[in-house]
Amino acid sequence: MSKTLNDEAWEILFDKYNILNEIEKHGYYEIDSKTINTVRQARLMAKFDHHINLPAIFKQHFLSILPVSRSRYVIGKFDAYEKLKYDKNLKPVEMYLPEMIETIDRNNLYSESVALNCAFASGMIDDLFGETAIPTVSGRMGSSIFEFDISSFPLLTSFRKQRGLNGTGNFTIQVNNAQLEIDGGYETDNAFIIIEAKNEAVSDFLIRQLYYPYRLWQDKIKKPVIPAFFTLSNDVFSFFIFEYENKNHYNSLKLVKQKNYILQHENITLDEIYDILKTEKVVDEPKIPFPQANSFSRVIDFLSILVDNDGSIDKEKLVSTTTFNVVVSRQIDYYTTAAIYLGLAQRERTNGNTNYSLTKKGQLIMQLPYKQKYLGFVSSILQHRIFKRVLYAQLNNAGIPINKDEIVKMMKEENLHGIDSETTYVRRASSIQAWVDWILSLQEEYEG
Known part of the structure; x- marks a missing residue:
């Protein structure tokens, strides 16, 4: 890249x-x-x-x-970032947005502030902490004056330990009224909760976004300060609750619990998926590389980022402000290409710059209520014959994934672009299987 x-x-x-x-x-x-x-x-x-x-x-x-x-x-x-791992076995609890709320559009929760307001209005934050929470603090402010210890980068610490050196590798940093920002601050009878919000699933976050506000308010009030990280991805509200074991050490952050929520919606049934499978008309294969994107959830995150940026974003901003290239930089092309393949996004290159934007079809689907939106994604996938064939085969196999060799055989019978070797066929077959599994996962029930 x-x-x-x-x-x-x-x-x-x-x-x-x-x-x-x-x-x-x-x-x-x-x-x-x-x-x-x-x-x-x-x-x-x-x-x-x-x-x-x-x-x-x-x-x-x-x-x-x-x-x-x-x-x-x-x-x-410095070891400045905290890794975040989502519990895939944790089912979201279904919550309800009061009918009297007109100022929150439940079909347009793509900005972090709106998502956080929705979480509060639907009672998620009260439920999360087991008591009534009142929003009290948000926005930019000064950090006050404090100092803290921070660990060296983990690989360097391990290197030192292997050689019998001091493994702590701590640095002391002094802060003098640095600027910080709190996405949401909520006070209960027994605590003050600071929340950092993101509108996509992430693999890590900058600890400073919780630590600086934590130090500011822990020194100003008597109640304990609880740092929390929140993401909204694929309509699932995920909260990670932390505590600091040593307020003077930046890296003493400890995960206490994770809890997921989702707004009340109509459930998707297998019959509805099967109806789309039978009736959706097949389109000609786009003359672009067949997608390699094993997480369809990341495709939806990309589309959500576009919505939050008024429908378009340049590649420079996408790389520098999101986790879209979460493992390796080229993954940014995997998932943008997948959205383009489905006709939900488009790419323009001018004067060496790359810009991504939603198509009219993408705009329409992203504005739909939960059930219609996800069935819209299913329709977009099943307009491509290879996905239809694999889903049919898996349903006829009692829902058990078919052999990857069978998928490759089907792929070779279709007019797929950008596949020039056996290993490429196998990698793309993994993406096909992952998308089919994602479609079938939409039937899963949520906790009431």
Whole structure:
């Protein structure tokens, strides 16, 4: 994947100020926003919510960046991110949005603030903490003055331990009124809850987004402060509740529980899926590479990101602000191509820039209520003959996935594009099986 604007800008700064050598000598390097602004705006260069968003030179040398004031940042080999793992066996609890609510469109929850408001209005937050919660604090504010310890990057800590060196690898950082932002702050009789919200499933998050607000409010109030991380993905509201075992240590975050919710909706039945399978007309195969995207949920996340960005987003922003390229950078092409293959998104390239936008079909489906939206996705998939054939075969096999060799045989009989080797057939067969499994999973019941 080509370099991003952030990659290029940080390489200039690292070279000009000999940043790597300074970090080796002193353990960290401080830089101010005025210096960063000489190559690119600091607001675009110093906030990376997920490890994958970091510029290439940071990832190459195990570096992270944290604010220490409103205009200064510190760069070092810090363990700045917390991994997040979703419990796939955890069924969402069904909740209800009161009928009197007119200002929240339950079919348009794609922005983080609207999703969080919906979670509160439907009683999810009260249920999560077992007592009535009242929204009290949100928005930007100063962090106050404090210091904390932060661990070195995990691989470096392991390296030190293997050689019998001090394995803690701690750094001490002082913060003087850095800017922070709270997506949602809720007070109950017994606690103050701080929530960081994202409108996609994530594999990790920047701990600072919870730690700085936690330190600010833990020192200001008597009640315990509870940090929580929230995501809305594929219409599932997921909450991760944490606690700090040592308020002075950035990495002492401990997961206490995860709980999922979903808004009340009409259930999807196998009969409805089968009806689409029988009646949906097949379209000609698009003359683009056949998709390799094993998680259809990620395709929906991409479409949700487009909605939240008024229907379109450029590749630079998609790479630098989301977890869409969660494992390797080329995955961003896997899932965007999958949406394009289904006719739900389109890609335009002008002057070296790539922009993605929703098609009219994509806009229509993303505005539909839950049941109609997901059946719309099913229809889009089953307009392609190969998916019809595999789903028919699996249903005739009592719902048990058929042999991958059989899928490859079917694929070779269809006019699929961009498949030029046996190994490619096998990889694409995995995507077909994953999408068929996703379709059948829509029948699953939720906890009431």
